[in-house]
Amino acid sequence: MAQVQILVDRTACAGHGMCYGTSPDLIDCDDEGYPILPERPLSDTETSAAQAAAAACPERALSLVDASTASGSRK
Ligand code: SF4
Numbered sequence: 001m002a003q004v005q006i007l008v009d010r011t012a013c014a015g016h017g018m019c020y021g022t023s024p025d026l027i028d029c030d031d032e033g034y035p036i037l038p039e040r041p042l043s044d045t046e047t048s049a050a051q052a053a054a055a056a057c058p059e060r061a062l063s064l065v066d067a068s069t070a071s072g073s074r075k
Contacts, residue, residue, distance in 0.1 A: 003041035005070040006050040010034070012061035022056040023049035041067035 006026075015034045020027040026049040028036040042050055047064070054062040 003067040004047055004064045005041055005067040006037050007063050009061045012059045014059050018056040019053040023053040
């Protein structure tokens with residue numbers, strides 16, 4: 001699998017924190033409860049954590065994308 005990056009659709013994110021609750025080593029949160037994501041390609045271990053976080057998000061606000069196309073696609 002190509003290297004991936006995790007992105008959040010901020011218009012869909014409701015800030016209730018299932019993502020960083022599920023994968024706290026990968027995702028941090030800001031003062032308002034919104035996720036802070038690594039802005040770089042993920043390792044295999046991080047990719048697994050990102051997949052778990054995306055699956056846990058009730059708003060389907062997280063997506064894993066090919067890291068080579070991720071730049072500039074953040075909403
Ligand atoms: S679980 Fe989804 S909606 Fe909730 S803070 Fe994380 S990205 Fe946003």
